[in-house]
Amino acid sequence: MSVVALGVLVGCSGGSGETSSLGGGDQAEDPVVVDYPVVYVRRTLNRDDDGQLMGDSIFAPSAFNPGAELVLRDRATATAPERVLTEGLFVSDEDAGIVFEGGYDVKDLTVSADGKTLAFAMRAPDIEGRDDDEQPRWNIWLYDFDSAQLTRAISSDLIAEEGDDIAPAFLPDGRIAFSSTRQRRSRALLLDDNKPQFSALAEDLREPAFVLHVMEADGSDIRQISYNQSHDLSPTVLFNGRILFSRWDNMGRVDRLSLYTVKPDGTDLQFYYGYHSQATGSSANGEPSPGAFSKPQQMPDGRILVTLRAPEGITYGGDMVVIDGENFTEAYSEPEQQGQLQGQESLSVQRVITGGGLSPHGLFANAWAFHDGTSRLLVSWSECRVIDPQTELAQPCTEQWLATPDVVPADPLYGLWIYDYEEGTQRPIIQPAEGQMISEAVTADTRPVPQFIPQPIPGIDIDRDLYEEGMAILDIRSVYDFDGEQIADIAALADPLQTVADERPARFLRVVKAVGIPDEDTLDFDRAAFGRDRSQLMREIVGYTPIQPDGSVRVKVPADMPLAISVVDTNGRRIVGRHNNWLQFRAGEIRKCQGCHTRDSEVPHGRADKEPAPAWAGAPTSAAPFPNTEPALNADMGETMAQVMARVAGHPELEGDLSYSDLWTDPAQREKDPSSLLLMTELKTPLPTSLACQSSWSTDCRMVIHYPEHIQAIWDLPREITDDTGAVLDDRTCSRCHSARDAAGQAQVPPGQLDLRGEPSGVNNNFSTSYVELIFDNPTQELSEGALQDVLVQDTDDNGNLLFETDENGELILDTDGNPIPVMVTVNIPRIMNTAGARNSRFFEVFDEGGTHTGDLSPAELRLIAEWLDIGAQYYNNPFDAPVN
Incomplete structure (x- = not known):
């Protein structure tokens, strides 16, 4: 719409329920979207006991805000009648000891590609007299538009209440991806560590971590597919069949919420966009402000639509932003958010302020893209309002009010609109009402079915032996490759006549596993156990493997757990900084990595289609050894030393000791480097591992170091x-x-x-x-x-x-x-x-x-x-x- 028309919009009465001057009940119906049913969540604003508006936090996905309802209109118009789909769903049964009190909550709406099924998350009301850990959980629900049937995806009460399930997304084969605290595979693996089963807390230790799962549409065959230590949220399925989601990287308290992708079986986890673009919001003074990418979904043109909002606040909304993830991995053209904004842009026709204060053009709580060939979005939008101190009534944000010092913002007032970002028009469907908001909405239109990615078949698509062992392969091309640049002459390091072992700085790779932290109901332990700095929480050492002369590594690692790696010297001391991201491997998977990167590097790392060319080309020819190495170790062109060794001798397993043997030097050229062995069993104090692992290290072995028991000793x-x-x-x-x-x-x-x-x-x-x-x-x-x-x-x-x-x-x-x-x-x-x-x-x-x-x-x-x-x-x-x- 024109600037003049927008001025009329923000000057409307705000929340009276009457039709705005832009149209409403008397407006001509939109012939393109009129036949699409629209489903939305209407809720009361959340207030504390003092009546003050309470905010929401992206980092608290299990938050329960009763007072929502799910509403259907058969047509996406202002005149269509509405029906509350969840009305009367929760009825008390005093004989069974179930007396509901208060309201229920609904969120995370999505629709199948054929437009026939709605999925959403809903939490039942609190049950009178029950403790917090006995209250209902978030569940995934389904609504069939043809039959008008509403059912819970998981029919069994026992299974449904194993965890909080939110954010469903339809996979092309009919299964459902969702985010959940049930941590099904992680809980099972705890038994191998002689621990009780529990859902581990996220790294902020406030609530259990939500991670990705998939299940059949009938709620069966639930499988965990992601293994982050903090939340993996808002999965959506891209046209190419991969799952795009928001990952909270919070190892070491880095506190970054960015976009990742993964295949539906959990393999090939990759960073996608925005790890270094955490301050792309806007503030009143023009300075960048923190901005989180909320509720991603793919637009018809392939770009990613998100609500860019402050991670926490009481405004509930932000800006409509599209991300060009096909061409960019970060928002700005230069590191540290300098240069030009190129990876994303706002779809709002006027500037939206997301970093606190008043946003003259209002705020968007949610946006849903039509796939009808138009540039229309279904948006939840609130105009900007302030409180008139004389009348204590809400008034639109005119220039006069915006210029008034210490002006007090009024409550948000979110209604439902059709917003055309190309035409510049905004048409109301549901006028806002005071004390309520339309928090999100979807239409039941059809959209392209994403590409189907089949499950890998052991023995064909993945290594059967690895799969059955519950193991995977980590393949690093060279630890001396930092973002495509050599930090040392790799060819010289690989040549025994130019470099002896003691001159190579990187000698071993250490693999470390995160330790799940239980909530206080499971174990109320003294939090001083974390030590001086809680940011690393607790860690176990899984083992070591030698780094080959060219800096390469190829080794078996355990699947289905969050792992981190460190490059260490001959004494076992880390020589580069800690990374702040957890690696995950699925059974039978081979994960390849070019090399390393510094913590602050903004060169794309871990996204295969955007990484720079590797710094190490590997073997220069086939059917020949590396220069001055053992003649029997013939390489294929492009192979690394670790790949050659794995092909010839099999994949090595992690070891508990730092063990080095010179396998490469050609004795005809010079004497082999002396072997070295730094044994854990040489300790005269208690060993940080089990008796069985002291004699024979296996895939289940861990080093668990306690200061009082092992260091004080x-x-x-x-x-x-x-x-x-x-x-x-x-x-x-x-x-x-x-x-x-x-x-x-x-x-x-x-x-x-x-x-x-x-x-x-x-x-x-x-x-x-x-x-x-x-x-x-x-x-x-x-x-x-x-x-x-x-x-x-x-x-x-x-x-x-x-x-x-x-x-x-x-x-x-x-x-x-x-x-x-x-x-x-x-x-x-x-x-x-x-x-x-x-x-x-x-x-x-x-x-x-x-x-x-x-x-x-x-x-x-x-x-x-x-x-x-x-x-x-x-x-x-x-x-x-x-x-x-």
């Missing part, structure tokens, strides 16, 4: 030096030497200002003294009158001026002698160990060659400490081993 291990007669010449036990008490039990300043005793810390009783001393900054201490005291010095400002105590008016406070009182502060010692990893920790310097403690700890002990630091320096890495509250 290193400090407490007796290290007496004796002569031939057994007389003790020296006692180098770590916790005996590094103690606040000498051999006679008298107070002393611990050597190096480091106390390694395992007794509870007086500073933080959640942890031992040694943990606090190593992981936190600690004050320098001195001995005064037989007692340890913190060293205090007078504080200074940024210019080096001494500081004195002052009152609220800034006047000096004087002591009894009339002198100013100095501000005294402690002199802190920077922490010796860093939760960011071993290479970020000062601790290892004293054990290096020439250090003050060279040889005092064994290589196996230093390896264990490095592993513990690299995975996050947690106090415990199994919640079921931690103290309970």
Whole structure:
């Protein structure tokens, strides 16, 4: 519509229920969309006990907001009569002890491609007298337009209540993809770890993680297909048959909600769009604001329609935005959201402000694309309104009101409209009403059936042996490839005459598994178990594999669990930063990766059609070995060393030890590099794995490191030096030497200002003294009158001026002698160990060659400490081993 017409729209009365000046009941019916049934959710605005409007959060998908109803109109016009499909569905049965109280909730509408079936999520009302964990769950429901039958997809009450099910999407073979907390496969695998079955919490620890599942239309054969540690939301099926969804990457609290795709069987998970485009919303001052891609769906032209909105807020809406994911993976032309906006654009004819404050053109809560050859959308839209302080009534956002200081926004007022973004027209279907909103709507029109992607067949499409083992293959072309660029001369590293093993920085690949965290009803453990930094939660080490000279890896890894990888040196210390994304593998799958990337890199990584060309071409010819390598190891052109070795010797399995053998050097050219073996069993302290795994590492083995049990034991291990007669010449036990008490039990300043005793810390009783001393900054201490005291010095400002105590008016406070009182502060010692990893920790310097403690700890002990630091320096890495509250 024209700018003048839009001005009329935002100036209408707002919420009276009367037809706006743009038309309504008297408007000519649209001949194109008139015959399509429209289904929508009408709900009351959610308010707290004080009557204040409550917001919603994308990160809280299980939120229950009673007071919704599902409504059908046989025609998408303002004059068509409406029918509440869910009316009378929930009836109390006092004899059965089921007395409903309050309303129900409905959301996530979608329609099958043939336009015959509606699917949605609905939660029944609360049941009187039941605890929170006994209340109804979100379920998937189906409505057949021809028969007018409404049924729950999963008929069994027992199975339906196994988890919260939301966001259905129809697959081309009639199955339904959806997001759920039931975590069916993950729960089953917990039994292999001798843990009870539970749905693991998302990484913010607020509610169980929603991940993707598929099921038959009758609710049978439910299968989990995604294994994120936080939420996977809003699946929709693309024309090519892949499932597009919103993934919350929150490992290490990165807090990014971006778009991913996956095949319906869960294989070939790929990033799609927007990982580095988290601030593409707009604010009143023109600055970018946080914006989350909500409810994605594919438009007829192939672009992705989303509602771009603040992740949390009380406005419920944002802007209608289309993403050109076919050509772009990020919003802006340059990194760090600089340059031109090219990956996405708004469909609104006027600017929409999504970052708080007033949006003069209003806000869109939801949009649904027609597939009828037009540029029309069915939208839930609210005009901009403010409160007149004199009358306390809502008024449209005129320029005068927008210019008024401290103007108070009125409640949103979402009605249902047909919005044509090319013609610039906006026509009402349902006028808004005060205290209510149309939160989403769909039409029962037909649309193209997506391509069908068949299930892989073991032995034909995937490796049968791997499938039956529950294993997959990780294939990395070269860890020295960073975003298509070599960080080292890979050809030289691969040539034994140019590089010996000790000169190659990347020696092993470590595979780490996330540990599921139960809710308090399952296990109320002390959250101090996470240690100093909760961001890494808990981790288990699955094992190691050698990195081949060219940086390549090809190894078996367990399927159906969230995994992360790290490149480590010969001592088992991570040499690159942690990645903030979980990898997943399905049984029998072979996942290939070019190489590595830095955490902040915006070069497309993990999306096959957008990645740069690999930096390592592999073998230059066929039927010949790599230069100066074993003649028997003939390569095919383009193969990596790991691929050659797997073809010749079979796929290696992960190992518990850091074991290296020179398999490549041609002994006719030079002597092979010496083998090395850093054994876990060389530890004289409790081993962080089971007895069975100590003798033979298998696919079920894990390293689970607890600070009190495994790291403190290193400090407490007796290290007496004796002569031939057994007389003790020296006692180098770590916790005996590094103690606040000498051999006679008298107070002393611990050597190096480091106390390694395992007794509870007086500073933080959640942890031992040694943990606090190593992981936190600690004050320098001195001995005064037989007692340890913190060293205090007078504080200074940024210019080096001494500081004195002052009152609220800034006047000096004087002591009894009339002198100013100095501000005294402690002199802190920077922490010796860093939760960011071993290479970020000062601790290892004293054990290096020439250090003050060279040889005092064994290589196996230093390896264990490095592993513990690299995975996050947690106090415990199994919640079921931690103290309970």
